[in-house]
């Protein structure tokens with residue numbers, strides 16, 4: 452069967468956080484896969500957006516300024532994607548700066564734990580591998596551990612070192628979801644709840660998260676993602692309708708694999724209002 456490749460992908464990472472490609476390479480890959488609308492959504496960063504925008508204009512791709520902000524809700528690490536961000540917002544800048552400080556402190560603490568496991572200068576070397584200015588996530592550490600030959604895969608690095616309960620796990624101190632939603636709204640962005648099925652919570656908890664997200668100004672949720680069971684996609688579509696949220700879709704691309712790539716398997720169910728057709732989307736592209 453021929454794989455479905457959508458021409459829209461609204462959740463991707465570059466090496467401004469834990470993606471493998473530079474912003475330019477990411478846009479080039481999107482172009483080679485006939486993607487027409489792409490959002491760059493690095494973790495707590497908009498550093499890659501400028502370079503991506505240049506390349507996107509050159510190749511005729513509609514590039515959406517985005518970021519994936521880390522938050523905490525009832526002990527769960529919840530990711531809120533902001534789309535159509537105004538990159539000249541002092542409120543967003545302040546939020547992102549505070550996140551960078553939290554990320555640096557956590558990355559140093561993770562590095563210290565890895566040192567105890569025999570990884571010399573772990574933080575410095577992981578940072579050098581990630582590149583200038585990158586926000587260090589556990590994804591970067593997973594790649595570092597793998598490249599040191601201490602894990603058989605990225606997944607194995609998480610399971611052996613980085614996930615909750617493992618030796619290099621460090622608790623996060625992210626802000627509440629409301630603070631991230633507010634920073635996105637202040638930057639004229641659209642707040643999107645990222646990958647709602649990845650939090651391993653009950654449906655009752657997920658509905659209460661959606662109610663609170665909507666209540667504090669959330670406008671959309673990811674409905675279609677890569678490697679998703681059809682029953683999960685249709686359930687998320689039903690929730691989007693029920694909570695009056697628009698639908699987004701994205702691969703959460705970090706690096707290409709046979710099972711996850713830009714645009715792969717992204718189809719929006721018909722009962723959902725696509726976020727890329729909202730008024731803010733039209734306004735955003737009218738100004739570029």
Ligand code: AMP
Pocket residue numbers: 469494521587588589590593605606609705
């Ligand atoms: P952080 O925000 O620093 O906790 O890192 C979160 C990032 O780590 C996610 O965005 C993913 O890129 C990556 N990640 C988390 N869990 C896994 C996993 N089990 N396997 C591979 N990557 C993961």
Ligand code: MN
Pocket residue numbers: 464469494588590705
């Ligand atoms: Mn990531």
Ligand code: MN
Pocket residue numbers: 519530645646
């Ligand atoms: Mn995420």
Ligand code: MN
Pocket residue numbers: 462463464519703
């Ligand atoms: Mn992501």
